[in-house]
Amino acid sequence: MTTALVTGAAGFVGFHAAKRWLDEGFRVVGLDSVSDYYDPALKEARLDILNGYEGFSLVRDRVEAPGVLNDLMAEHAPRHVIHLAAQAGVRHSIDAPRDYMSANIQGTFELLEAARAHPGAHLLIASTSSVYGANTKMPYGETDKADTQMSFYAATKKATEAMAHSYAHLYDLPVTMFRFFTVYGPWGRPDMAYFKFVKAILEGQPIEIYNHGNMARDFTFIDDLIEAVWRLSEVRPMRPGSDDRVAAHDSLSAVAPFRVVNIGKAAPDRLGDFIAAIEEALGMNAEKVYKEMQPGDVPATHSDTTLLRDLTGYACKTPISEGIPRFVTWYRAHYGV
Structure with missing residues (x-):
């Protein structure tokens, strides 16, 4: 069986990615420390589902632990590495920045070193829309300058993009970076709004x-x-030749097999409409307390997903009127409400 390595396999996106790769017939090796940043019981419940697959195995360790990723790459020679392990959360990065240095910067460094020593995998690395920071031009495009991060979380993610590009250039490692836009749904993170x-x-x-x-x-x-992410996993970036023509909106590096891709719905929703969808799905009204903007936050995000459509023919399309009820149904079932 072809192998995929998923870091952060007990996390929200990692769980769903591992399950998709298993459903597609891959053997999946997961890496996760099952930290207590949020309820470990939720992570264990996700793992219970993954453990139901014969092709799944989990290594419980920190992504930044020296040598762990190197050993996994050497042993399993994965076709894809889906790197989702990270310390998440804009607001938590104000209180605990060292956690982000360790998990995000050091963890990604360990991955890149492992890939350099054991090349062959397509590195699929999660970044975030937060790297666009104070940009006011919308929608955000992958080729837009993004140097004004508003939180340390975003800064560490932008740093991992730069780190990955340097390794892609030096060692010809195929890297696709994903800039995720406010992901939500069943099995989500309790720290999300x-x-x-x-x-x-x-x-x-x-x-x-x-x-x-x-x-x-x-x-x-x-x-x-x-x-x-699944569709992009088979779109390996290639170092362009001198005669290759690259579309102006394509973020493919001129000097490395490296590309950044936005993954978003490309249609922002007002927060009020989002809350209204939650109220409708619950059949209950919320008591609302209005507050000032929190440090590190931005008022709006909006993705340009032209590149995603060009590369895969796919566009994210689920409206909140469909997605929110699906989350609420899961929440009620999982917590017995």
């Missing part, structure tokens, strides 16, 4: 709405994101 909103409303607690509700996000349903 939509998860908090559903929990609070069901418990009769008020919800906090930042920037007085003047926010918009390119909310991307998890199934759409995984489909995009």
Whole structure:
């Protein structure tokens, strides 16, 4: 069986990615420390599902632990490495920046060193729409300059893009970086706003709405994101030759087999509409408390996904009117509400 290595396999996106690769007939080796950044029981429940597959195995260790990824690459020679292990969260990066240095910077370095020693895999590495930072031109395009990150989380992710590009150039490693836009859906992260909103409303607690509700996000349903990643896994970047013509909007590097791709719905929703969809799905109204913008946050995100469509023929399309009820159905079932 062909092998895929998924870092962060017990996480939200990692779980869904591992499951998709297993469903496609791959053997999947997962790496996850099952940290307590949020409820480990939720992570264990995801792993229980993955463990139901004969082709799944898990190594419980930190992605930044020296030698762990090197040993896994040497032993399993994966066709794809889906690198999703990271310390997530914009707001937490203000309180615990060292966690981001360790998991995001050091963890990605360990991956790149392992890939250099054991080449052959397509490296599929998660970045974030947060790297666009203070950019005001929208929609965000992959070739836009992105040097004004607003949080340390975003800064570490932009750093991993630069790190991966240098290794792609020096060692001819095929790398595709994904800039994810506000992913949501079943088995999601409890620190995300939509998860908090559903929990609070069901418990009769008020919800906090930042920037007085003047926010918009390119909310991307998890199934759409995984489909995009799956399709891009077989689109290996190639170092362009001197005669190759590359479209102006293609982020393919001129000096490396390296590309950045936005994955988003390309249609932002107002935060108020998002909350209204949650209220409708729950059949309950929220008590709303309006607050100022939090440090490190941005008022809006909007993806240009022309490159994704050109490379794969696919476009993320699930509206919040469909995605939110699917999350609420999962939440009620999982927590017995």
